[in-house]
Amino acid sequence: MLIRFEVSNFRSIRDRVEFSMVAVDRERAAARAVSGLGESLLTVAGIFGPNASGKSSVLGAMAHLRRAVAESFPAREEASLMQPFTLPRDGARVGEFVVEMTVAGVRFEYRVTLESGQVQYEGLFHYPERKRRRLFERRGSELTLARGLGTLAVARDLLAPQVLVLSIARQVGPSLVGDFAEELLSIQVWNASDDGYAAECWREAGGAAIALALMKLVDPDVDEILVDQPAAAEGSSGVAIVRRGSGRSMVCEVVDESGGVRRWFSVVPSVVAALTSGAVVVADDLDAGIHPLVVAELVRVFGDRVANPKGAQLVFASARTGLLNQLNRDEVWFTEKSEEGVTRLGSLAEFAGERVRKSENVERSYLAGRFGALPEVGGMARELGSVVDV
Structure with a gap:
């Protein structure tokens, strides 16, 4: 299961943003306790905000990391590991991805730091008995492996500036590193433009x-x-x-x-794969052209312990505010752009602390501007009237 995800210097994301599936309100049935983690995880989370606020950048970063692990080896120099922040930022060229997931109930943490599209740092850690232990660390071309990972030593000869150790690990036989790589690659990625009905x-x-x-x-x-x-x-x-x-x-x-x-036909295979294996579905513009009651039912399916016994997770982006009242406060995230064009990401559960009550009508509060992350539409008719030649 996905625990959290961090990214910086990717598309509209300049500074580090963090997305978490850790439940704040743990007492409800929708929160799945993970004994080896000491936390409960969510099976549904939605990202809301205006158009062009960066919802797709957050989900796209998850998809990009997954693709890099799948393709950087043996693609080697042809692989592209970065899609850097699109606006000037004092020449900054460093970006980072961090993902934490559980594999068989054990927490894993994976970090990649990139500079100008080349791997500067890569590390994988796990937490058996909740103690952090290194599986591997790579600084430039230097690779350090934990004991028992001798089969992965071949990675030293296969490394290149744009090749991930995690990508190589998939090819060299079973190991804890390979298990984590496969868990990451089990993430199902979907967006409204997919030709998924092939x-x-x-x-x-x-x-x-x-x-x-x-x-x-x-x-x-x-x-x-x-x-x-x-x-x-x-x-x-x-x-x-x-x-x-x-x-x-x-x-x-x-x-x-x-x-x-x-x-809808294109998203169904991803949903089936996730529900039958307990994987993650990352869905951008989930509700594009689909009836709101159908989308609402899909959200309910992922939150239901009977329909979703293996703890599959649905992470989606939407502009449809009607879904807000179907989600718990820790399942709602908002994106907005700063004056510099930088995406900011925040959790509703963290907004103004406990003043966001569980019983609050979130959609009404959001549309009233309480949480920000709204499009600026006021005065549009007057502005258009000043430029349209009648």
């Missing part, structure tokens, strides 16, 4: 009862999902929906469905 995304999910149940949320008449169908026309995805009603069935290509159905 056949390869559905080969594993297509026969799952949960996939069909999720599709019925948007269309109760869906009876079956067909994968690897012969292409009926150019541009066909090879995936089709079977609808049954009035004693007959109808096969419909997914590419011919509405935009909302296609988007």
Whole structure:
């Protein structure tokens, strides 16, 4: 499970921001206790804020780190490990990623520091019996390994300025390092522009009862999902929906469905993979073109112990404020831009301390401007009237 994530110098993020899945209100059923951690973790968290405030940058940083671990070896020099802050900042070229996750109930901490796209520092630690122990540390081209990780010594010969040790560890046999790498790579990444209804995304999910149940949320008449169908026309995805009603069935290509159905169809494989394995889903613009009741039901699924017995986590970005009252205060995060164009990220649970009551109508308070992170729309009609030639 994801514990927390930090990033600096990435897209609209200049200074360090931290995102956490540690529960503040631990007494409720939605908070999952992790005995080896001494904390309870959330299974749902949403990031809200104006357009262009940096929601996508926060989630994109998680996706970027995952991709770097997957691809930096053997891609070597072709890999790009940085997407630095996009506005001037006194020539700063250093960025950092930090992620903490549990593997089999044990806390792991991974850190990467980059300068000009090259790895300056990389380290992995774990906390058996809650004591911090080093698995490896890498400073430039110097690699130090814990005892028992002799098989990873080959990494010394494979290191390059843009190659991560964690990426190499996946290739050299089983170890605690490799286990953590696979946990990180199990994160399911989705955004509204994904062409996720292609056949390869559905080969594993297509026969799952949960996939069909999720599709019925948007269309109760869906009876079956067909994968690897012969292409009926150019541009066909090879995936089709079977609808049954009035004693007959109808096969419909997914590419011919509405935009909302296609988007939902594309997110379902990630949700199925997460719920069946206890993984993390990172979903940008989760509610784009999808009915709010469907999105609300998906949030409930991840928070329900029966529907989500393995503790899968949903981390999403949304501009739809109606979801705010469905979430607990520690499940809500806000982004906003400073005057310098820098993304700031904050938790509602930390806003003004205990004055954010559990019973508060968060949506109403947010729209009233109490928490900031609102678009500046006042006076737009007057401004447009001054520039439109009538």
